[in-house]
Amino acid sequence: MTPPTNPAVEALLNRSRTLGADPRNTNYAGGNTSAKGTALDPVTSHAVELMWVKGSGGDLGTLTEDGLAVLRLDRLRALVDVYPGVEREDEMVAAFAYCAHGTGGAAPSIDTAMHGLVDAAHVDHLHPDSGIALACAADGEKLTAECFGDTVVWVPWRRPGFQLGLDIAAIKAANPQAIGCILGGHGITAWGDTSEECQANSLHIIRTAEAFIADRSDAARHPFGALLPRYAPLPDERRRARAAELAPLLRGLASTDRPQVGHFTDTDAVLDFLARAEHPRLAALGTSCPDHFLRTKVRPLVLDTAPEAPLEEVIARLRELHAAYREEYAAYYTRHADPDSPAMRGADPAIVLVPGIGMFSYGKDKQTARVAGEFYVNAINVMRGAETVSTYAPIEEREKFRIEYWALEEAKLARLPKPKPLATRVALVTGAGSGIGKAIATRLAAEGACVVIADLNAENADAVAAGLGGPDRAVAVTVDVTDEEQIKAAFAEAALAFGGVDLVVNNAGISISKPLLETTARDWDLQHAIMARGSFLVSREAARMMTGQRLGGDIVYIASKNAVFAGPNNIAYSAAKADQAHQVRLLAAELGEHGIRVNGVNPDGVVRGSGIFAAGWGAQRAAVYGVEEDKLGEFYAQRTLLKREVLPEHVANAVFALTGGDLSHTTGLHIPVDAGVAAAFLRLGPPECRPAVRCRFPGV
Missing domain, CATH: 3.40.225.10 (Class II aldolase/adducin N-terminal domain)
Structure with a gap:
C-alpha cells in the first residue's frame, strides 16, 4: 500500500x-x-x-x-x-x-x-x-x-x-x-x-x-422482559440440528422473489432476546438506523412455535407466516409508495427469528447475509439500551420507506456490478481437496458460488477453503462418502454455513487398475463403495435438501471415458464409472419434476494435478501401456483426435458450462472432456441394435 x-x-x-x-x-x-x-x-x-x-x-x-x-x-x-x-x-x-x-x-x-x-x-x-x-x-x-x-x-x-x-x-x-x-x-x-x-x-x-x-440497568427488570420457558434455547447439538433442518426451507422461502444465500447466528445475545417476553413487540417495531433497515428490512419474520415442536408443524407455520409477511410487506409498500417510487424490490424477509434456535439472515451473497445478521444484532443491542433507559421508539414507518425506496438508494443499487453467473448458488464438491475436485471448486467460486469443500483429507480441504477466501466464500467439511451419517453431517454444515445446497458435484473417487483375475472382491467393493455407492448417497442427500428448498438445482457426476469404453485391466474402476453414468440418466428422469438437472462429465487422461494418478493409478496405467509414468499425460494426448493433454481445469470448465446458466434446459447429458477419443463417442448404434420402443404418443 x-x-x-x-x-x-x-x-x-x-x-x-x-x-x-x-x-x-x-x-x-x-x-x-x-x-x-x-x-x-x-x-x-x-x-x-x-x-x-x-x-x-x-x-x-x-x-x-x-x-x-x-x-x-x-x-x-x-x-x-x-x-x-x-x-x-x-x-x-x-x-x-x-x-x-x-x-x-x-x-x-x-x-x-x-x-x-x-x-x-x-x-x-x-x-x-x-x-x-x-x-x-x-x-x-x-x-x-x-x-x-x-x-x-x-x-x-x-x-x-x-x-x-x-x-x-x-x-x-x-x-x-x-x-x-x-x-x-x-x-x-x-x-x-x-x-x-x-x-x-x-x-x-x-x-x-x-x-x-x-x-441505569436494573437486575430486577430485564429490558426484554421475563424469560419464557417455552422459548428457552435448546442445548447446542439439538439446536444446531434443528437449525440445519430448517435452513433449506427458510432459504427457499426467503428466495421466493430472487435467490438468496443464508447465514445462521445463535449467539447469546440473539438467543436471550428471543427467549424473553418482549421480543415479539420489539421485533414488530423494526430497526431504526438507516444502515440497519437497509440491510435487515424494516422488520423480521418471527416464528412463534416452540423450538422442539414437530418439524411438520413448524414447516407449516413458517409457510403461513411467510405468506402473511409478504402480504404485509406489499401493503407497507402500497401505503407509502407514490408514482415516482422505485418498483417493489421483493417482499421476502431478510431476517428470520426462531426462538430457541437462533437467527437466519439472507442476502445476495454470504457476506451480505452475514452482515445483515450482524446489523440485526446491532439492532438488538440498540433495543436493549433504549429499553433500559426508556422505551424503544424507532423512526416512523413512513420515514423508513422514504429511505428504503429512496431514488438515491435505487441509483446506488443500479451502480453495483452485474452479478457473476453463479452468484447465490451454493455448491458442494466431493473430493475437492485436490486434483479435479479442487479445480472445480476453484472455478465455481470464481464464478460467484459459495463452495463447500468436502474431502476425506481434512488438511487438504481446509487449505482449499482458505485459498478460496475463507468462510464468506468456502468452508471445509471432512467426509467419507461411503458413510451415510458423515454425508448428512456435511450437508447440515452446508445448510448452517450458506442456507442450503443447490449444486452438487460427485467427484470423489479412487482407482484400482488390475486385470480381472487379480481383482479381489475387496478391490471391487471398495471401488464401488466410494464411487457408485458414494455418489448415490450424496445425490440422495442432495435431492432431499434441494426438494425442501424448492429452488431446483444441479447434480453433476464426474464419470469417465471408461464409463463407455472398455479399456484393459480396469474392470472395477470402469464398472463403477458405468454405474455412475447410469445414475445420471436415472436421476435426471426422476428429479426433473423438481427442477433438478442431473448431468455428467466424462474426462480421460487427466494426469497432471490429479489426486488419483498421484496415488498410484498413474504408475499402474503407465505399466499397462508400457510408458514412463512422467510421460503418461503425453501418451494419452497422442491417442486423441486433438492431440491435447487434458487438465483438471478443463473438467472444471465443463462443470461450469453445465451449471452456469446457458444450458438451463439440459439434463441427462454426458459431456466428454477427453480431447477426442473416437471409441468413447456416445452413440445409439445401428438401428438393428436398438431395442424396439412403443411410443405412447400417437403418430410418433
Whole structure:
C-alpha cells in the first residue's frame, strides 16, 4: 500500500481504521470520517482547501486512500447559495461531482454535506449501538441532556442529506461548547480541531453513553422482559440440528422473489432476546438506523412455535407466516409508495427469528447475509439500551420507506456490478481437496458460488477453503462418502454455513487398475463403495435438501471415458464409472419434476494435478501401456483426435458450462472432456441394435 502523501490524509486514515476496528464504535461499512486541509492545485500550483471524506461504500476499519472522496471546500460551501430547499435536496448529490478535486477519488456519500458544512477540521459520523440507543429512546432529547449536559446536542430526526448537514452546522455554530451531537433515530456526529481531538470526542460520546445505559440497568427488570420457558434455547447439538433442518426451507422461502444465500447466528445475545417476553413487540417495531433497515428490512419474520415442536408443524407455520409477511410487506409498500417510487424490490424477509434456535439472515451473497445478521444484532443491542433507559421508539414507518425506496438508494443499487453467473448458488464438491475436485471448486467460486469443500483429507480441504477466501466464500467439511451419517453431517454444515445446497458435484473417487483375475472382491467393493455407492448417497442427500428448498438445482457426476469404453485391466474402476453414468440418466428422469438437472462429465487422461494418478493409478496405467509414468499425460494426448493433454481445469470448465446458466434446459447429458477419443463417442448404434420402443404418443 502506498503511504498517503498528505499528513491530513494519513491522520484521517489512521483515525478511521482505529474507530472502525472496534464494533462498539460503528457497524460494518457504517459511518464516515473526514479531514480538511490544503494541497497544491496541480494546474495553478497554488494551495487550495480540500476535504477528504470516506466515500460511498467501504468500511472504516479497512479504509484506504482510494476509498476517499476529495472535494474543493470553496465549491462545496458555495452549494449553500444554490440549495433549492429540502423538497429538492437530492439534487445536491449530483452537484458534488462539480466539487471534485482532480479525479475526485471515491464517489461522495449522502453524508458529504454534513462533513463539509460543519465548521471543524475533522468530523466523524458513526453508528455506535450506545449512541443509537439514546437516539431511538422515546425521550432521547431529555436523556441526551442528562447524559452529556450541554457538551453533546440533540438533533431531531431528519433523513440524511444536504439539509441535515445545514442543521448540524447551525447547531455547532450555536453551541460552541459542544463536541458533537446525537442524531435522533440515527447515530452520532463528533468534531475536533485535530484528528486526535475528533477521535477522542467520538470515543467520549460512545463510552459515556455506554456507561449511562449501564448505570441505569436494573437486575430486577430485564429490558426484554421475563424469560419464557417455552422459548428457552435448546442445548447446542439439538439446536444446531434443528437449525440445519430448517435452513433449506427458510432459504427457499426467503428466495421466493430472487435467490438468496443464508447465514445462521445463535449467539447469546440473539438467543436471550428471543427467549424473553418482549421480543415479539420489539421485533414488530423494526430497526431504526438507516444502515440497519437497509440491510435487515424494516422488520423480521418471527416464528412463534416452540423450538422442539414437530418439524411438520413448524414447516407449516413458517409457510403461513411467510405468506402473511409478504402480504404485509406489499401493503407497507402500497401505503407509502407514490408514482415516482422505485418498483417493489421483493417482499421476502431478510431476517428470520426462531426462538430457541437462533437467527437466519439472507442476502445476495454470504457476506451480505452475514452482515445483515450482524446489523440485526446491532439492532438488538440498540433495543436493549433504549429499553433500559426508556422505551424503544424507532423512526416512523413512513420515514423508513422514504429511505428504503429512496431514488438515491435505487441509483446506488443500479451502480453495483452485474452479478457473476453463479452468484447465490451454493455448491458442494466431493473430493475437492485436490486434483479435479479442487479445480472445480476453484472455478465455481470464481464464478460467484459459495463452495463447500468436502474431502476425506481434512488438511487438504481446509487449505482449499482458505485459498478460496475463507468462510464468506468456502468452508471445509471432512467426509467419507461411503458413510451415510458423515454425508448428512456435511450437508447440515452446508445448510448452517450458506442456507442450503443447490449444486452438487460427485467427484470423489479412487482407482484400482488390475486385470480381472487379480481383482479381489475387496478391490471391487471398495471401488464401488466410494464411487457408485458414494455418489448415490450424496445425490440422495442432495435431492432431499434441494426438494425442501424448492429452488431446483444441479447434480453433476464426474464419470469417465471408461464409463463407455472398455479399456484393459480396469474392470472395477470402469464398472463403477458405468454405474455412475447410469445414475445420471436415472436421476435426471426422476428429479426433473423438481427442477433438478442431473448431468455428467466424462474426462480421460487427466494426469497432471490429479489426486488419483498421484496415488498410484498413474504408475499402474503407465505399466499397462508400457510408458514412463512422467510421460503418461503425453501418451494419452497422442491417442486423441486433438492431440491435447487434458487438465483438471478443463473438467472444471465443463462443470461450469453445465451449471452456469446457458444450458438451463439440459439434463441427462454426458459431456466428454477427453480431447477426442473416437471409441468413447456416445452413440445409439445401428438401428438393428436398438431395442424396439412403443411410443405412447400417437403418430410418433
